[in-house]
Amino acid sequence: MAFVPSYWREIPQRYRYEGNKCTHHDQQYTFFPPRRVCDPWCDCKLDPCTIATTGKVLTYTVIHIPPTQFSDEAPYAIAICEMDDGARLTAQLADCPLDALKIGMPVRIEFRKIQRDGEAGVLMYGYKVVPA
Amino acid sequence: MRDVAIIGIGIQKWGELWDRSLRDLWVEAALNAIKDSGVDHIDSMYVGCMAPGLFVGQEHLGSLLADYLGVTPIPATRVESACASGGMAVRSAFLEVASGVSDIVLASGVEKMTDVDGGGATYALATAADAEYEVFQGVTFPGLYAMVARDYMHRYGLTREQLAQVAVKNHDNGSLNPHAQYPMKITAETVMNSTMIADPLRLFDCSPITDGAAAAIVCPLDLAKKLSKQQPIKIAGIGAGTDRIALHDRKDLCEFRATVKAGEAAFKMAGVGPEDIDFCEVHDCFTIAELCVIEALGFFERGTAGKATAAGETARDGKMPINTSGGLKSKGHPVGATGLGQIHEIVTQLRGAAGDRQVKGVKRGMMQNMGGSGGSTVCHILEVV
Numbered sequence: 411m412a413f414v415p416s417y418w419r420e421i422p423q424r425y426r427y428e429g430n431k432c433t434h435h436d437q438q439y440t441f442f443p444p445r446r447v448c449d450p451w452c453d454c455k456l457d458p459c460t461i462a463t464t465g466k467v468l469t470y471t472v473i474h475i476p477p478t479q480f481s482d483e484a485p486y487a488i489a490i491c492e493m494d495d496g497a498r499l500t501a502q503l504a505d506c507p508l509d510a511l512k513i514g515m516p517v518r519i520e521f522r523k524i525q526r527d528g529e530a531g532v533l534m535y536g537y538k539v540v541p542a
Numbered sequence: 543m544r545d546v547a548i549i550g551i552g553i554q555k556w557g558e559l560w561d562r563s564l565r566d567l568w569v570e571a572a573l574n575a576i577k578d579s580g581v582d583h584i585d586s587m588y589v590g591c592m593a594p595g596l597f598v599g600q601e602h603l604g605s606l607l608a609d610y611l612g613v614t615p616i617p618a619t620r621v622e623s624a625c626a627s628g629g630m631a632v633r634s635a636f637l638e639v640a641s642g643v644s645d646i647v648l649a650s651g652v653e654k655m656t657d658v659d660g661g662g663a664t665y666a667l668a669t670a671a672d673a674e675y676e677v678f679q680g681v682t683f684p685g686l687y688a689m690v691a692r693d694y695m696h697r698y699g700l701t702r703e704q705l706a707q708v709a710v711k712n713h714d715n716g717s718l719n720p721h722a723q724y725p726m727k728i729t730a731e732t733v734m735n736s737t738m739i740a741d742p743l744r745l746f747d748c749s750p751i752t753d754g755a756a757a758a759i760v761c762p763l764d765l766a767k768k769l770s771k772q773q774p775i776k777i778a779g780i781g782a783g784t785d786r787i788a789l790h791d792r793k794d795l796c797e798f799r800a801t802v803k804a805g806e807a808a809f810k811m812a813g814v815g816p817e818d819i820d821f822c823e824v825h826d827c828f829t830i831a832e833l834c835v836i837e838a839l840g841f842f843e844r845g846t847a848g849k850a851t852a853a854g855e856t857a858r859d860g861k862m863p864i865n866t867s868g869g870l871k872s873k874g875h876p877v878g879a880t881g882l883g884q885i886h887e888i889v890t891q892l893r894g895a896a897g898d899r900q901v902k903g904v905k906r907g908m909m910q911n912m913g914g915s916g917g918s919t920v921c922h923i924l925e926v927v
Binding site: 416422423443468469470471472473474475476477478479480483485486488489493498499500501502513524525534536538541 | 665
């Protein structure tokens with residue numbers, strides 16, 4: 411279940427893929443969603459960024475028994491992806507025959523409808539990935 | 543810090559217990575533990591429970607359960623760390639006794655999961671994952687572990703049949719456990735022909751939805767003989783740890799770092815290593831979890847646990863018996879009670895009271911209880927003294 415205030419608050423991530431990067435100690439992390447700090451003692455310099463929209467599949471599954479709000483969509487694929495700038499995310503992998511799914515396959519982010527909040531609730535949009 | 547012992551354990555047969563409420567289940571297990579120990583009072587209590595608000599619409603379990611056990615006004619608190627809540631309740635009880643604040647503490651766990659339907663249970667359990675960045679996208683818990691399994695298979699050549707052998711072995715053990723929810727033997731074909739849940743995991747790779755409770759009485763080791771006729775079982779080492787909550791944020795998807803950390807801390811405190819453990823109860827919420835976890839604890843090299851399981855090395859008569867109780871798979875997984883169920887098995891084995899599933903000559907056992915997709919873990923090492 412999702413609610414309007416939290417959905418509205420998450421729009422920068424869901425619609426615009428906003429994350430941030432810490433450049434401390436020469437190590438570059440891309441956080442998605444953005445974080446306040448790396449840790450309490452890091453002299454964090456966190457620069458807002460848009461995460462890379464292309465990447466690859468690290469692992470995937472096909473959901474056959476879905477949560478209630480996705481019951482009309484099963485079976486559908488879900489993947490953990492690493493984007494080209496190192497950002498990681500979990501997303502549905504759409505527009506791909508289920509027998510063509512592969513670890514390492516290139517993907518890109520697309521803006522899609524994700525779910526609806528009940529019969530009369532708001533439609534919730536966000537990102538899915540599709541074969542690149 | 544005082545040495546701490548377990549002097550009483552209690553449980554019931556786990557299952558879909560339609561006729562009993564959360565408070566009924568918990569009081570039954572607590573009374574069994576108190577009776578087993580013979581103590582005439584308790585000073586304090588902890589209740590491990592993951593999501594009573596979602597499963598039965600009830601929070602504030604400390605008050606409710608102290609009330610229904612008839613032990614008010616003692617201090618009582620619920621402890622929550624998703625599916626590791628029970629193990630964390632034992633940790634809290636240990637710390638309270640070791641510090642000298644209390645002498646006799648009841649550590650307990652309970653979950654009443656069948657008052658909601660399958661969708662409701664899936665929703666409640668999913669709250670242990672990242673609600674905004676995993677669950678929102680349509681992933682389920684079997685889905686998260688399925689992605690671990692896919693990565694493991696790809697990297698280490700684990701076969702579907704080797705993975706099935708985890709469930710076969712655990713059901714074989716559970717068939718000898720009078721408290722098990724599903725005490726029937728199965729074959730690898732049963733697993734591989736069962737309903738697909740989240741590819742490559744099938745129904746028989748998954749632990750069930752269970753109602754159940756379990757409890758233990760914890761006291762200072764030097765008072766154990768005075769308080770109880772039971773053989774005291776020492777809690778020799780405790781450890782706990784955390785990891786990034788979202789599976790996708792972990793550098794290595796097959797490395798359960800919270801378990802590595804919890805295991806290392808428990809080994810260090812007990813002054814032993816993995817080679818000194820006679821048997822272990824681990825958190826096999828899914829078959830793949832057992833393999834990753836017994837590698838994280840150091841019992842097997844990375845990538846070898848599947849082969850070792852298929853070769854019988856984790857069976858009751860193997861070199862490292864894992865989940866002699868039947869594990870979560872066969873014994874059941876009432877999430878908040880699971881850690882106490884593991885404690886129940888280890889104490890039973892160390893007392894030499896495990897009947898047909900008794901492993902001969904065991905002196906030291908370990909438990910590993912894990913929350914979410916590995917975001918939190920607690921371990922305890924128990925010894926005969």
